[in-house]
Amino acid sequence: MNVNNTKNDGPPLPEREQPGEDDPSGRRLRKMLGQFATGVAVITTCEDNGRLVGVTCNSFTSVSLDPPLILWSVANTSSSGPAFSKGKAFAVNILAATQEDLALRFARSGEDKFDGTTWEQGLGGSPLLEGCVAYIECRVDDRYPGGDHAIILGAVERFVNLERDPLLFHSGEFRRFTQP
Numbered sequence: 087m088n089v090n091n092t093k094n095d096g097p098p099l100p101e102r103e104q105p106g107e108d109d110p111s112g113r114r115l116r117k118m119l120g121q122f123a124t125g126v127a128v129i130t131t132c133e134d135n136g137r138l139v140g141v142t143c144n145s146f147t148s149v150s151l152d153p154p155l156i157l158w159s160v161a162n163t164s165s166s167g168p169a170f171s172k173g174k175a176f177a178v179n180i181l182a183a184t185q186e187d188l189a190l191r192f193a194r195s196g197e198d199k200f201d202g203t204t205w206e207q208g209l210g211g212s213p214l215l216e217g218c219v220a221y222i223e224c225r226v227d228d229r230y231p232g233g234d235h236a237i238i239l240g241a242v243e244r245f246v247n248l249e250r251d252p253l254l255f256h257s258g259e260f261r262r263f264t265q266p
């Protein structure tokens with residue numbers, strides 16, 4: 087076995103803190119977690135009564151290739167959360183660098199999130215917003231409790247990849263790749 091452990095001779099890591107300790111509002115925990123750079127998606131669905139639902143999300147991640155599964159998590163306080171019930175169709179709209187306005191629009195509560203947007207119907211009527219990088223049409227495989235969020239596991243049924251430049255999110259700010 088090739089073991090190649092190197093002792094760090096430089097200064098040690100700063101003192102670690104425990105969640106909650108001297109950080110009751112979770113501000114420092116949230117700030118630290120925000121160092122993990124992500125893309126941004128709008129997750130959409132269409133309720134049985136035809137009402138359209140959309141939520142800006144950066145908790146999206148891939149889970150499994152075989153079977154194809156993805157997940158995202160929705161806050162228990164989100165008015166959109168209950169729409170993503172087991173078996174329900176939904177779409178992941180991966181936002182392009184030019185779509186910061188959509189990211190902001192779908193991060194606000196309200197009945198008018200889709201006003202003035204252009205979209206076409208995906209599986210189950212889930213809106214596919216114009217101009218995105220990629221679209222993943224899914225069905226809710228299951229929902230799991232995850233503290234103050236619910237984890238939505240989605241089975242991928244269809245996808246299309248337009249390979250545009252993505253919108254990024256890091257340290258609480260929208261970013262985009264710059265060419266060297």
Ligand SMILES: Cc1cc2nc3c(=O)[nH]c(=O)nc-3n(C[C@H](O)[C@H](O)[C@H](O)COP(=O)(O)O)c2cc1C
Nearest residue numbers: 142143144145159160161164165166192193194195
């Ligand atoms: C960049 C960004 C990422 C977000 N990611 C999530 C997320 O992963 N899960 C979530 O529940 N809310 C997330 N939000 C907040 C929701 O978009 C927002 O609370 C929600 O759309 C409010 O409307 P609703 O209560 O009608 O759903 C995010 C917001 C922003 C700006």
